Amino acid sequence: MRTFTRLVWKEMRELLRPQYILPLLFVPIVFIALGQGFGGLDEAASEPPEVGIVNEDDDRYGDLVEATFNESGEVVYRSEGGNHERALNETVDQGGTALIVIPENFTERIESGQAPGQVQLYTVVDAVSLTDIASTGQVENVLQTAETQITVNATGASPQQLDPVETSYTTDVKGTRIDQSPGTLSGAFTSQFIFIPVIIMLVIIFSGQMVINSMGMEKENKTLETLLTMPVKRRTIVAAKLVGSAAIGLLAAGIMTVALREYQSGITGGEGSSLPDVFALGIADYAIVGVAIFFAVVGALALALVLGIFAGDRQGAQLLLFPLSILAIAPAFATMFADFSTLSLPFKALLFAIPFTHPVIAPKQLMFGDPMLVYLGIAYEAVFAVAAIGLAVYVFNSDRVITGNAGRLGRWLSKLQR
């Protein structure tokens, strides 16, 4: 046991070098920064606008517009006439970003019913960024509110009359009726069905990358031969490589998950997209998904270890990650845009044969009360993982771990590396 823990410690220590960890940290930092940026956008858009008002109308609807801005915004400059250019400069000096000019015939035109009352809006954009432009859009929202108030006053209509039709939604989702619009449900499902596959894909790719890197380093630094002559069973070395690499891979995936959640939260304003209760997963469902992810990661690591044996160095190791990445990405994307149950039989068979498909489709299958495919998938994943570990131990016990000779597969991989 002590030998095993020392080997695991060695693996983790070697993989925690800056050249491996910094790129893994860089991507999550970018996602968190993007999330913060989008969050700031919402914040800027919800701030009350600071405006100046030149009310030349001096009548009830002009006063109504001014009152609406007093209530929903912050009026930093006010006048009843004069030079508009000077008024705009005064507004900007007071920290405002827009000037609303209400002309003298504003109320008269509305009351005549012949022409709309006109308002002149001057906007100052000093910095061209999403945040700055979003904050100026808030002025138009307040104007929209004023417009509604004027309509209610001018027509005598009630708010209900202005919005006279209310739709009551019932949507049938795979036999289950939900009192929500298809659009709302689509948003919630899309959020779940994109997020979960992407996370699983990242776990597989990061873990695979770690173990392939580990083998690439051993080959490049020529440390593998020394390691393999230690008085320890080869299967112990294989197990230590899998556990050490998995620990770092899962850590990287965990950081990435938090970063993606931050990013998503930034985009949705922290509200998320909650699914109806009928589709919520229980603890047992999450445990089943966890088992599916576990076998997928173990299988991916063992497969990556076998691939890594044939890497001459770290660069070669990175290239050998490509086939594994394709296997991880394909089911994630396929199930994002299509429901597994609606695919044609050949596509179903193809996706089923990829062991990384099963944790991706498991949440959806469990959500809609169709767990049989999940159980079959987990059984298949377990068989695949055991076979991949067996292959890794077999290759570690053969000359191939030293010579890197992979026969026909080797010739194919050499072409891929070139």
Next chain:
Amino acid sequence: MADSVVTVDGLRKRYGDVQALDGVTFDVQRGEIFGLVGPNGAGKSTTLRIISTLLGADDGTVTVCGADVEDHPNEARGALRYVPEEAGAYENFTGRQYLDFIASFYADDTGPMVDRGVEVANLGDRIDSKTSEYSKGMTRKLLLAAGVMTEPQLAILDEPTSGLDVRNARQIRDVVKDFPGADRSVILSSHNMLEVEYLCDRVGLLDEGRIVDVGTPAELLDSYGTENLEDAFLEATA
């Protein structure tokens, strides 16, 4: 043969179309330094790798301290330490941590073994630097120290001084020369005939996968009537 620490008998190994070893036979006695010499591609590294349990043989047998390397590889590994040609150390380890890592496979209390390794490596304060900052000579001294600090019954050294400057090569040779004892033997490969003549008690001349002669340096010089081992090798393989 009863005092042999290594017996190699009829060893054959083929890589694709190349017959790397073609019936290699020799033995290494307890307490001696045995040298394998030969040109590039003669089969030196392949022989050492088979003895070290890294490669399997197509035919023939190898025993290390009585353990057949094919049937009982872990037993053989417990008795030997292998220092490959141009090997490196784990770059995120300091020299001391690397010695401790290796020692942990052989002892629960690694302290005395590591102290011995530090002394053999003779790297001064740099023993606590990351191995990624080491020169080739420093790395080789560290690996050799890691190889001998566990006091294995058999130290296998593949080209131990290849590519090193005079000073580093001399230090390595001194360590190798001092290592053998009643229960400690060395088998090394080298291109450097002078080095082999200086270090080895017996020498095996290897050419095209076959041992063409075995003897002490003096016996080989006498047998071929030459003044140095290089000429003896050329005579033997002519």
